[in-house]
Amino acid sequence: MNRYLQTGASILGILLLFLPWMVGVDGLGPAGEITFGIFLLAAVYWVFEPIPIYATSLIVILLQVLLLSDQGVIDVSSDSYVPERYQVFYGALASPIIILFLGGFTLAAAAVKYGIDKSLTRLLIQPFGSNPKFVCLGMMLSTGLLSAFMSNTATTAMMMTMVIPVIAVLGPKDPFRKGVALSIPIAANIGGVATPIGSPPNAIALTALKEQGIAITFSTWMLLAMPLVLVMLVISWRILVWRFPPSKEPIRLDLSETFQWTRNATIAVWVFVGTALLWITEALHGVSSTVVAFIPLVVLTATGALSATDIRRYPWEVLWLVAGGLSMGVSLKNTGLAEWLIGLVAWENLPVFSIALLFVAVAYSVANLVSNTVTASLLIPLATGLGAAGALGPGASIGTLVLLIGIVVSFSMMLPVSTPPNAIAMSTQLIKTKDMATAGALVGIVAVALCVLSYLFFWPMILG
Amino acid sequence: MNQVYVLCVDDDPEDLRQIEKDLAGIGESFPIEYAESAEAAQPIIAHRNEEGDVPGLIICAHVLSGENGVDFLIRVNSDLGFVDTRKMLITRNATFDDTIKGLNEGRLNYFLSKPWKSDELAQIVKEQLTEYFIRARKNPMPQIEALDSMRILDAIHKGLIPREV
Known part of the structure; x- marks a missing residue:
């Protein structure tokens, strides 16, 4: 079954690549039609994964060089499109x-x-004592901090090796076992938001912001995201303690220094x-x-x-995945496709706030099922198209909308497939999908609400 | 499709049944194939190959009707290209020379003499399969339930196993 689905997706992607160009699209030049085809192929391949997602990113770059650049095998120049220098597409890789x-x-x-990460964790957890509740908080804050600088996946893998011995001590009946096992992936997902390098979707958002003329420094990003991250870590901890109440039995972590x-x-x-x-x-x-x-x-x-x-x-493939998204963004903008796609909907009749909510709803739902980076790569260029199409009206900021999408995707963590940290935590067999779905949904709903509030009140204060 | 499986070759049906019993737990995550001779294993490997499956571990008795276990493992390693596949000889009466040959040429990874203890075999298989995933740099997630999760997590942390985005 799975195999038929994959073969079907492979063929569908190739058909969709040629479709807009063969049929012709009103309002799009040949370059726009080809970009539309590439966009559709990428969307189908990224979502159904007949091939690895980073391979799809590489296909995107190759197709752009072959079909849309000055080294291309066909001539797509028109009044509205001068073929891009092929270095621009390759340049995305660096x-x-x-x-x-x-x-x-x-x-x-x-x-x-x-072993700096392990030593740092030991150092950070020490002050939280031996009350299970607070040990869990300590582990979540450490996980959050580490995943802000390291990959969420590597952080989760390391923290799980520290947590599994603790869970073994708790005894098979203790509901808090699940709470502890869930706390790590949740904290790692949240922590990735804190810095520009925390998680790949941040890169997509930052690049889009830069193209909008909004250059965000490392510390500005932290200022925008850190309050959200800290509040979410504490709220998630409260949710876990409430759903999986710990006993009073003190737990002792092995914090002996090995550095x-x-x-x-x-x-x-x-x-x-x-x-x-x-x-x-x-x-x-x-x-x-x-x-x-x-x-x-x-x-x-x-x-x-x-x-x-x-x-x-x-993890070089992560860089390639991001680069494919960045490269596709270039053509979506330059060929006018993003603007055209946005023009399909009569946004003028919608208040800005509803547009933002619509993007958030789509971003959150899609990112629960497919890679967060992919979701950001597909949606953020469309959001910037809103600006180009003048659909947002005066005074509305594309910048905060891009930020909103880039950050919301990181809070999609309902399912084991939602993020790699979730998959790793599930693989330890300490939790059931049901537990992850409930906890992930609760954390997600609160986070989305806080993101929207930040979008409305907090971020405009900083971005001006 | 793209699964890692375990292949057991032994011409003693009694022993084969014992292996099957001992590996019941692992069988829930890994398909286990049984063959009574190296020749009988051939079509099984060919069929699995077509499906895109690879053997993560071959457990093989030495004394078989036809090709003996050590020669079979050597062939699997060099001719069939299953270099990362863990190879385990399980036998009552291999000579010292056979064992040395297996070690040197077949990259024999484990030697277990008959009779074995039930939980011992399951534990060794778990360790060997875990080792296979780390060495072959394969994504262990779909079949992790039967693996040593602490070692897998550590390998993911160190970047020894590719980590998905």
């Missing part, structure tokens, strides 16, 4: 935001290699601290976070703290 993520991967790889201050580990610690500080203080020194991101790469490889083997272990 765009500054991708370099920012590369810097993040580098710090994460060093943290994992020298070795070897030469390389010391270098890694200082590079980590230094980079983070430079990122946060961008407003003081003015060096962009995307420039700072290259420093850890240079220092850690030059000193040998990271070897070629370590570099090979980076």
Whole structure:
């Protein structure tokens, strides 16, 4: 069955690629029609996954180079479209935001290699004592902090190895077992929102904002997102404690320190601290976070703290996935497709607030079923199209809408397939899908409400 | 489709039944194939290949009618290209020379002598399959229930297994 669905999706994608161009679309030039085809193919492949999602991203870039660039095999130039330089599409693979993520991967790889993440967690959990309720809060805050700088997946995997021994102590009847097991993926999903490098959808949002002329620094992003993250971590903790009440039995974590201050580990610690500080203080020194991101790469490889083997272990496919989304965004804008798609709906009759709610509802639902990055890649260019089509009316900001979509997708965590942290937590067999669905839905609803409130009242204050 | 399976080859039906019993738990997550000789295993491997399945572990007795276990494992490793596949010899009476040959050429990963303890076999199979997923850098999520989850989590954390986005 699954196989038929996949074959069907593969064929459907290819048909849809050619359809707009063959049939012809009123109001779109040949370039727009081709971009429409690429957009449809990407949507079908990203959602049904007949091939891995990063492979779809690479197809997008190849199709753009072949069909829409100055090196293309067909001529799509028209009054409204001058073929883009092919370097623009390839360039997505090394765009500054991708370099920012590369810097993040580098710090994460060093943290994992020298056990900095584990030691930091031990340090952070210590003050929370042995009351199960507060130990759980401590673990959630640590998970949130780590996943703000490392991949949510790696953070979850590490935290689960720390949590499983605790759960074993709790005894099979204790409802809090489930609460603890759920607390990690939930906190990791939430923590990814906190910094630009926390999670790939943030990259899509940041790039779209930059194209709108809104340059957001590392610290501005943190200012926009951090209050939301902290409040959500505490609320999620309350939800878990309420749904899965802990007993009073104290739990003892093994917090014995194992960190070795070897030469390389010391270098890694200082590079980590230094980079983070430079990122946060961008407003003081003015060096962009995307420039700072290259420093850890240079220092850690030059000193040998990271070897070629370590570099090979980076999740490179994540960068490609994001790059495909960025590259597609370029053509959606330049060929006028985003504007045209938006023009299909008579937005003028809708109040701005309803438009935002519509995007939030779609983003939240879709991201529960498919990758958050994919959801952001498909929806954010459309949202910026609203601005180009003048559908939002005077005074409304595209910037906050883009931010809203980019952040809401990270709070979609109802199902095991919603996010990789969810899948990892499920794989330990400590929780049932039902538990995850209820807790995830409760956290999601509160988070979406808070996002919308931030969109209305908090973010406009900062973005002006 | 794209599943990892376990292949057991033993010409003693009694032993094969015992293996089946001991691996009942693992059988819930991993398809387990049984063959009474290396020749009988051939079409099973071919069929699984067509489906896109790979053997994560081959448990093989040494003394078989026809091709012996060590030769079969060597062939599986070099001719069939199942380099990452874990190979386990389970036998009552392999000679020292056979075992050495298996180690050197077949990349034999585990040697278990008959008779074995039930829970011992299940534990070894679990460890070997876990090792397979880490070495082959395969996504363990669909079949993780029968694996050592602590080791898998640690491998994901270290980036030894590709982590999905």
